[in-house]
Amino acid sequence: MKTILIIEDEEGISRVLAAYLKRAGYAPVRASTGGEALAQFESQDPALVLLDIMLPDLDGLELLSRIRLQSACPIIMLSARDAIGDRLAGLDGGADDYMSKPFVPEEVVARVNAVLRRRPHWTDRECRRLYGNLVIDFSAKEVLVNGAKVALGPRELSLLLFLAERPGRTFTREQLIEQVWGMDYDGSDRAVDLSIKRLRQSLSHWSAGAGEIRTLRGMGYQFWLKE
Structure with a gap:
């Protein structure tokens, strides 16, 4: 069972995403801060990361950069900010996909499936x-x-x-x-x-x-x- 790390400080969104991912056959792990996320990333070795841009202690783009220094694990950015500059910053920083809030949980699961289908060698x-x-x-x-x-x-x-x-x-x-x-x-x-x-x-x-x-x-x- 592939582990998906959800980095999201909004409890409601995090809980819903975890429920849908679990239903789809994944093992969701949640983190609400950048510091907690880095610790979970190192200990859990996730197959994919869902990363919110706005975190209480660390900007999501900075966290993206830190993860990319040590891993090429697939990352999907989640953000309430939909400006083209934010999307480009995320994609240019190494994100595999970018989704704007509000989103439908089923689409998030579909995006996760799509990214892992085209990059199965990361974990398989x-x-x-x-x-x-x-x-x-x-x-x-x-x-x-x-x-x-x-x-x-x-x-x-x-x-x-x-x-x-x-x-x-x-x-x-x-x-x-x-x-x-x-x-x-x-x-x-x-x-x-x-x-x-x-x-x-x-x-x-x-x-x-x-x-x-x-x-x-x-x-x-x-x-x-x-x-």
Whole structure:
């Protein structure tokens, strides 16, 4: 049963979300402050986080930033603020989705299902693979080169995990957007190119010849490994 961490200071909303998530087969855990949320996040290892922006002790965007420093766990922002600037701040900060209050609990559950469907490897994968001096831990969502942890943004990490699970297969930009970021992604498909570029830069010390993220002109991208 997957754990969902609900970070919400309004007791009524938190209780209702927990009830609907439990009914949908999840194990909800609740936190009402940023400090409590960080402690719960470390101890519970949730599959997904529902994060309210307005918390009594810590701004939700700051909490988002702190979580992203240690994890690429999927995060859905919840907020009474619906200004485009707030939405962009949340999404640019690494959130996977953004929902404005008031919302229907059934839609929140549907969004949770959708995010976890397109990113099942965050919790379902329990393995550690070696590719030369590159190590990908699918369980801890960590990437190491020469034993040192590589800091990747959520989009770059999600792309790497997706491609590394399917070595040798070629995917177009459109397929990567659909499979990794979801059909509700509304940015340019050129964002895939930018994420691939950043990923290659982050893996610049990966042993030459062990493997690479290849561009097949007119076809797409693949995670290539030396035979």
